[in-house]
Structures are given as structure tokens and as C-alpha cells.
Amino acid sequence: MTDSIINAKVIVTCPGRNFVTLRLETSDGLTGVGDGTLNGRELAVATYLQDYICPLLVGRDPEQINDTWQYLYRGAYWRRGPVTMCAIAAVDMALWDIKAKRAGMPLYQLLGGRARNGVMVYGHANGRDIPQVLDEVAAYLDHGYQAVRVQVAIPGLDAVYGVSENRTFYEPATVGERPQESTWSTEAYLRFIPSLFEAVRERHGFGFRLLHDAHHRLTPTEAAKLGKRIEDYDLFWLEDPTPAEDQDAFRIIKQHTVTPIAVGEVFNTIWDCQRLISERLIDFIRVTPVHAGGVSHVKRIAEYADLYGVRTGFHGATDMSPVCLAAALHLDISLPNFGLQEYMTHTEQTNEVFPHSYRFENGFLHPGEEPGLGVDIDEKLAARYPYRKAYLPVNRLLDGSMHNW
Ligand code: KDG
Ligand code: MG
Numbered sequence: 001m002t003d004s005i006i007n008a009k010v011i012v013t014c015p016g017r018n019f020v021t022l023r024l025e026t027s028d029g030l031t032g033v034g035d036g037t038l039n040g041r042e043l044a045v046a047t048y049l050q051d052y053i054c055p056l057l058v059g060r061d062p063e064q065i066n067d068t069w070q071y072l073y074r075g076a077y078w079r080r081g082p083v084t085m086c087a088i089a090a091v092d093m094a095l096w097d098i099k100a101k102r103a104g105m106p107l108y109q110l111l112g113g114r115a116r117n118g119v120m121v122y123g124h125a126n127g128r129d130i131p132q133v134l135d136e137v138a139a140y141l142d143h144g145y146q147a148v149r150v151q152v153a154i155p156g157l158d159a160v161y162g163v164s165e166n167r168t169f170y171e172p173a174t175v176g177e178r179p180q181e182s183t184w185s186t187e188a189y190l191r192f193i194p195s196l197f198e199a200v201r202e203r204h205g206f207g208f209r210l211l212h213d214a215h216h217r218l219t220p221t222e223a224a225k226l227g228k229r230i231e232d233y234d235l236f237w238l239e240d241p242t243p244a245e246d247q248d249a250f251r252i253i254k255q256h257t258v259t260p261i262a263v264g265e266v267f268n269t270i271w272d273c274q275r276l277i278s279e280r281l282i283d284f285i286r287v288t289p290v291h292a293g294g295v296s297h298v299k300r301i302a303e304y305a306d307l308y309g310v311r312t313g314f315h316g317a318t319d320m321s322p323v324c325l326a327a328a329l330h331l332d333i334s335l336p337n338f339g340l341q342e343y344m345t346h347t348e349q350t351n352e353v354f355p356h357s358y359r360f361e362n363g364f365l366h367p368g369e370e371p372g373l374g375v376d377i378d379e380k381l382a383a384r385y386p387y388r389k390a391y392l393p394v395n396r397l398l399d400g401s402m403h404n405w
Contacts, residue, residue, distance in 0.1 A: 003062060038291070039173055073293070151212065158182055215404070216240045217395075
């Protein structure tokens with residue numbers, strides 16, 4: 001008799017921030033976990049899983065990942081979208097976890113084995129002014145990081161993306177009944193931001209990868225101008241210069257600058273980035289297992305990107321749970337066209353709720369050798385941290401009009 005899924009459970013917990021986790025159990029006693037967290041909209045995915053997907057999973061053969069993926073994707077009729085794709089991702093990750101546990105191997109072995117010794121990650125230096133960012137960069141370099149993203153407050157603007165009061169942990173979503181509001185002026189940003197890169201290179205040199213996230217705020221012309229203006233500071237990538245859904249915008253940017261461009265943390269499927277990749281309009285694709293259909297679909301996107309010389313740079317902010325981070329690491333270590341992995345450390349409570357085998361060493365993460373993803377969820381501990389409603393911020397221009405956050 002073939003094995004079957006006998007239990008599918010959705011666990012929502014808030015050990016510092018909200019996470020949605022799917023835990024599957026099979027008739028032969030294996031368990032698997034998958035991340036379904038969608039920052040600021042967590043309960044939509046929890047409900048989708050709980051009410052529509054879990055009842056379909058019970059009784060299915062856990063080994064048939066491809067069939068289950070297609071059953072949930074094609075079977076919904078309403079394809080794509082963040083809620084659907086996060087829910088499918090949670091199932092996909094949990095099934096890969098089970099398959100690799102059954103094989104008695106860490107997942108990366110089932111993906112073909114290692115293509116490298118470790119996964120280079122980037123840290124997040126940020127601050128209220130340039131001197132503070134420079135000190136933060138120094139701390140990351142001292143800690144062994146070989147890649148650092150820099151973000152700084154812009155004079156005259158409140159609560160700029162990527163800048164945190166807490167020096168070890170950045171969490172933009174805030175608990176409450178309404179999103180926080182921040183302000184934005186592209187003119188002020190463009191006047192100030194090149195001086196950050198200049199100061200970083202002047203004090204710390206060029207011996208490490210330097211990155212920056214513009215978080216979807218510029219027009220194509222503004223982005224092209226910025227990319228051109230900062231070429232001498234040799235950024236490893238400029239991320240999300242313009243809103244990612246406007247694929248033609250990237251042609252304008254590419255016509256004017258050789259600053260590498262990274263895009264895709266808001267993408268959910270291969271269709272969202274097909275043209276960006278095939279027309280070589282980007283250099284790094286930032287999809288991640290939780291938002292883009294799990295290990296199966298992200299692998300497909302990465303393999304497609306490899307045909308066009310586009311490397312991976314998977315999203316790894318704190319809203320990707322340790323389950324998603326582990327899934328990303330197994331892909332990172334096995335994919336030929338890996339570029340760089342984002343790494344934002346989780347809170348201590350999060351790490352306790354999700355015991356894991358991946359570890360940081362000298363600027364690199366290693367997925368570990370435990371069978372499966374190498375992550376579990378401590379359900380008892382998770383129950384001590386109930387869901388707390390939290391929103392990502394919204395962003396307004398100085399005249400009050402809404403802008404992209
Ligand atoms: O939930 C949104 C965050 O994950 C996102 O704002 C973080 O842009 C981000 C990044 O590059 O980590
Ligand atoms: Mg980003």
C-alpha cells in the first residue's frame with residue numbers, strides 16, 4: 001500500500017513577528033513543514049490552506065509532488081497571485097521535506113548535490129546617518145561578511161525603508177490596527193544617496209560586495225540616472241529601482257547603466273519574470289520559495305534564468321521563516337547560477353520556535369546535513385505566541401499623495 005498524508009495542520013504563531021506554517025504527517029510517521037507567510041496578510045493564506053487545501057491533501061500520496069503542485073495550481077482555476085502561490089509553496093516545501101527525510105538525505109542531495117561549499121549571504125548595514133552606516137558596515141565585515149547592503153535615513157524624511165532603531169533586527173511590519181505612514185521625496189533621496197556609496201567605498205574599499213535596495217520608488221528615468229551616477233562605486237546590485245510589475249521600465253534602465261539590477265521579491269511565478277529574464281533586462285532574480293510556489297517552482301525559475309546568464313539572489317528578509325530560509329539554502333547550494341542569498345537574522349524566540357540545522361560561518365550559511373529541510377516547528381512553544389495583527393507601512397509623498405512603500 002502506498003503511503004498517504006493523514007494530517008495537514010496550519011500553525012500561526014508570532015514569536016516576534018507572524019508566521020504561517022503548514023505541517024504534514026504521513027501514514028508511515030514522517031512529518032514535513034512548509035512556510036506560507038505573507039507579510040501583513042498572513043491570515044488570508046492560513047484560511048486558504050485551512051479551508052481549501054488541507055482537506056484536499058488528506059489521503060494523497062506525499063511522494064507525488066509534481067502532481068500535487070499541478071492539482072493545486074491548475075485546479076484552483078484562479079492562477080497565480082501571492083495568496084494562492086504562498087499556499088502552494090507551503091505544501092510544496094512540506095512535501096520536499098518529507099521526500100528528503102524518507103531518502104535519509106538533506107534536501108540539496110535530492111536536488112543533485114552541492115555546486116559549492118557554502119552559501120554567501122549579505123548582511124544589512126543601516127543607520128540614521130552616514131557615519132552610523134559606516135560603523136555598521138565595519139561590524140559586518142569584522143563578522144566575516146563579504147557582502148553588505150546599505151540603507152540610510154534621508155535628511156528631511158521620516159521612517160525611510162530599510163532603516164531600523166534596533167541594530168540587530170529589522171522588521172518593517174508594525175503591530176496595530178492601521179499601517180504606519182512614512183514620507184518620501186525622490187528628489188531628496190537622489191540628491192543624498194550617492195554620498196552614502198561614496199563614503200562606504202572611501203572608508204571600507206572595494207574588497208566586498210556592496211548592495212542597495214531602492215524599494216520600487218523611482219521612475220525608469222530616475223533609476224537610469226541613479227544607476228549611471230553610481231557606477232564608480234561598483235555596486236553588486238541595485239535592487240527594485242522601479243515597481244517590478246512594469247517590465248518594460250527595465251529596458252530603459254538597461255539602456256543607460258551597467259549597474260547590475262536585482263528584481264523579483266514580489267513575483268509569484270515564472271510568468272512574472274519571463275520577459276525580464278529572456279530579454280536580459282535584469283542581472284539577479286529575487287524570487288524565494290514561500291512567495292513563488294515553493295522549491296519546485298523556484299528551481300524552475302532559476303534554471304530558466306541560467307539560460308540567460310541571470311543569477312539568483314533570493315529574498316531572505318525576516319518575514320521568510322526559518323523554513324523558507326532553509327528551503328532557499330538547499331537551492332542555493334545546488335544551483336549552478338547562484339549569485340547571493342539575503343540573510344536577516346531572526347529573533348531568538350523565532351529561532352527557538354523553529355529549531356534548525358543551518359548555521360552561519362564566516363559570511364556563509366550552510367544548510368546542514370539533517371535529512372529533509374533541516375527545520376522543524378515546536379508546536380507547544382509556537383502556541384505561546386498568538387497571532388498579532390500587523391501591517392507593512394504605507395508611504396506618502398510630501399504633498400500627501402500615495403507612493404510605493
Ligand atoms: O515584507 C516585505 C519585506 O520582506 C521587504 O520589504 C524586504 O525589500 C525587502 C528586502 O529586500 O529584504
Ligand atoms: Mg527588497
